[in-house]
Amino acid sequence: MNIWIAIGLTAVGCYLAKLLGLLVPAGVLERPLVQRLAALLPVALLAALTAQQTFGDGRHLALDARATGLAAAALALVLRAPFLVVVGSAVVVTAVVRALL
Amino acid sequence: MAEQTAPPQSTGGPGTPGTGTGKPDAAVVRDALGVGIAVGLSGFAFGVTSAGSGLTLLQTCALSLLVFTGASQFALVGALAAGGNPYTAAAGAFFLGIRNAFYGLRLSQLLALPRALRPFAAQWVIDETTAVTLPQPTRRAARIGFTVTGLTLYTLWNLTTLVGALGAEALGDTDAWGLDAASPAVFLALLAPMLKSTTERVTAGLAVLLVLGLLPMLPAGVPVLVSALAAPVVLVLKGRRGSGTDRTLTEGTTHTKDSR
Numbered sequence: 001m002n003i004w005i006a007i008g009l010t011a012v013g014c015y016l017a018k019l020l021g022l023l024v025p026a027g028v029l030e031r032p033l034v035q036r037l038a039a040l041l042p043v044a045l046l047a048a049l050t051a052q053q054t055f056g057d058g059r060h061l062a063l064d065a066r067a068t069g070l071a072a073a074a075l076a077l078v079l080r081a082p083f084l085v086v087v088g089s090a091v092v093v094t095a096v097v098r099a100l101l
Numbered sequence: 102m103a104e105q106t107a108p109p110q111s112t113g114g115p116g117t118p119g120t121g122t123g124k125p126d127a128a129v130v131r132d133a134l135g136v137g138i139a140v141g142l143s144g145f146a147f148g149v150t151s152a153g154s155g156l157t158l159l160q161t162c163a164l165s166l167l168v169f170t171g172a173s174q175f176a177l178v179g180a181l182a183a184g185g186n187p188y189t190a191a192a193g194a195f196f197l198g199i200r201n202a203f204y205g206l207r208l209s210q211l212l213a214l215p216r217a218l219r220p221f222a223a224q225w226v227i228d229e230t231t232a233v234t235l236p237q238p239t240r241r242a243a244r245i246g247f248t249v250t251g252l253t254l255y256t257l258w259n260l261t262t263l264v265g266a267l268g269a270e271a272l273g274d275t276d277a278w279g280l281d282a283a284s285p286a287v288f289l290a291l292l293a294p295m296l297k298s299t300t301e302r303v304t305a306g307l308a309v310l311l312v313l314g315l316l317p318m319l320p321a322g323v324p325v326l327v328s329a330l331a332a333p334v335v336l337v338l339k340g341r342r343g344s345g346t347d348r349t350l351t352e353g354t355t356h357t358k359d360s361r
Contacts, residue, residue: 002181002187003156003160003181003187004160005187005188006177006187006190006191006194007163007164007167007168009187009188009191009195010164010168010173010174010177010190010191010194010195010198011163011164011168013191013194013195013198014168014169014170014173014194014195014198014201015167015168015223017198017199017201017202018198018202018204018205018223018224018226018227019205019219020202021201021202021204021205021206021207021208021209021226022205022206022222022226023209024206030206033336035203036336037332037333037336038199038200038202038203039200039203040300040301040304040332040335040336041196041199041200041329041332042197042200042291042295043292043295043296043301043304043305043308043332044304044307044308044328044329044330044331044332045172045193045196045197045308045325045328045329046172046197046288046289046291046295046305047292047304047306047308047312047328047331048309048312048324048325048328048331049175049176049179049193049285049288049312049325050285050288050289050292050309051308051309051312051313052179052183052312052313052316052325053179053281053284053288054285055313056183056312056313056316058183058184058321059316059317059321060317061313061316061317065279065282066282069279069282069285069286070282070285070286070289073282073285073286073289073290077290077293082139083139083140083143083290084139084142084143084146086286086289086290087143087146087283087287087290089286090279090282090283090285091278091279091280091282091283091286092279093279093282094279094281094282095277095278095279098276098277098279
């Protein structure tokens, strides 16, 4: 049930955000501070999510196979690999390291 | 190193206004299909991750059908898997979805859709459709780009979500296959093209410190929300140090992950 609540809230919230941009007259959201905050918010959230899902284990910090997988993904990004290759390399390296350890 | 030497053709993003006027429809369709297919296939990673996090097939598919904005979907599933309550989990996903409102703002001027059509078009207002649509030179090209990208991506993303969720059930323990690394890799891939200037890098660094420092202290899901404060904090600090070096507005507003 909790999961359905979360899905419902996220679906409604995300849809309204999308619709808002199409409906409001230009100018309302065009203030520089609002725009810069909106651009920077995903940066903070994505960085935090990356770190949490790489080094978080419940409420503890852990250094495990996921970190090597993420390093592989970072390398793939530097080499400008396509999106699927980036994700795939993280998965494969994590699985291999986990099997070896 | 490759980053510096590679030709700057990866853009097609909103920073670059379209040159040339009469872009043929076929070229627009080709651009749109390329992005739609490449990204649409990655719904597979979402399906696997979501099912591996303990969501049912129906819940996983409902997320792709109804939420349809990848980062928010991954964030929600990750927060639930970590034991977060539904409200903090949904809040994190919603914050990530706010950027779509700003995409919609730019798109609505370009597409000039009839009001009755906007509630239907809204679901497709995401990073990829924006990245394809904004650089188009004409309204006709913009509408074709938006529609073809949206339709391709929506169809494929949902199909591959279903396949991924079914596949995860067949795989059993998804962690043994390293699939728990898919989600952070997706976030990193979305983040990388956004780290264009010092402002973005400092924000990202501060957010990482906040989330890792707070993780042992706060309930699941909350540290990520608190780390979002890195954005206003960096803006305030930057504002204090003088605003002479601000980039132009248009550059600062539309971060799209068109390279993915």
